[in-house]
Amino acid sequence: MVRECLSVKLSQKLLRATVRRFHATPAAPKATTQNLKTFRIYRYNPDEKNKPHMQDYVVDINKCGRMVLDALLKIKAEEDPTLSFRRSCREGICGACAMNIGGVNRMFVIRDLITDMGHFYAQYAKIQPWLQRGDNESKCQGKRPYLQSPRDQEKLAGSYECILCACCQQSCPSLWWHTYTFLGPAILLQAYRWIIDSRDLKHAERLAKLDGYFSTYQCHTIMNCTSTCPKGLNPGKAIAEIKMMLAGMKEKEKPDLETPPVTLYQNPSLNKEHQK
Incomplete structure (x- = not known):
């Protein structure tokens, strides 16, 4: 009887807690503040007569990812679809999206942020x-x-x-x-x-x-x-x-392992002798 009473009381407590959570007043949404940053981007289109120039774009970085590439993708998707740049893996593996930030470009430009490689x-x-x-x-x-x-x-x-x-x-x-x-x-x-x-x-x-x-x-x-x-x-x-x-001050070290001749792999009997 004691165990049954305890289980009933625990079940009632869990039920009341569940009901309170269900009817609780939802928390008011936090006020979102803008974090505006200006991106000055080199623009050049060989098909147009305009000379190369810098163009400003204002981006709320609270609404995009943390990488510069995220801001560029946001600008291209929402503000200016003509903006051109390379990108692929976005994981630091392929090197496609590498670009000069806050400096002077030293490579020939094909269009916008796309350089001639x-x-x-x-x-x-x-x-x-x-x-x-x-x-x-x-x-x-x-x-x-x-x-x-x-x-x-x-x-x-x-x-x-x-x-x-x-x-x-x-x-x-x-x-x-x-x-x-x-x-x-x-x-x-x-x-x-x-x-x-x-x-x-x-x-x-x-x-x-x-x-x-x-x-x-x-x-x-x-x-x-x-x-x-x-x-x-x-x-x-x-x-x-x-x-x-x-300059002859250093030489390449000899390898720790020598690759056996291909004949050892072609002839199984020779391969066994080599292993011995």
Whole structure:
């Protein structure tokens, strides 16, 4: 009987609490205040006769996301659909939406906030950014894995994370002065990434191509590239490492793991003997 009475009383209390919550007066909505910010955006349309100019847009940032990209999307959707800019992943992975904020643009403009990346990609292609092994490697592709130890893989940290956004390129004074000759910090960072890769066997050839005044030594260690990188990378340090290799002050370390010949994978019996 005692247990039954307790359960009844608890049920009555829960019922009264539920009724009170149901009939409670809803809280008055909080007064929303505007937080207006003015965005001055570079505008240029090659199809119009107007000269490039700055245009102001007022945005209530309380009604959009926290990123500058959110404000640009809001302006394009609600105020000016002609505003042009690149964007894709919005996760800091593809580098498409990178742009100069509060500074002077140093790249050729196609339209509005869209810059010409053609020269940047052409410079990137010069360093041949892919794994290179040897003259006969094409016959072995897909027939064996390229071995790499965790320690050798860790050496690539700080270089493979580059998203090719070209922010460091725009901030480099040496590249402002020598746009068509100097490779720039982003390209040299990627070159260093392949030079130190333990699986790549063409590091000597790669270094020989960088042994020139406009390839590497045009860098004067101003370090604007490092301070502007959105991924927190250090291209200046990578360029210094390349210079030391070119000067003979440092050499590429031998890999911890050697990739066995392709014959071991083609012949199972040889593979077993190699494992022993």
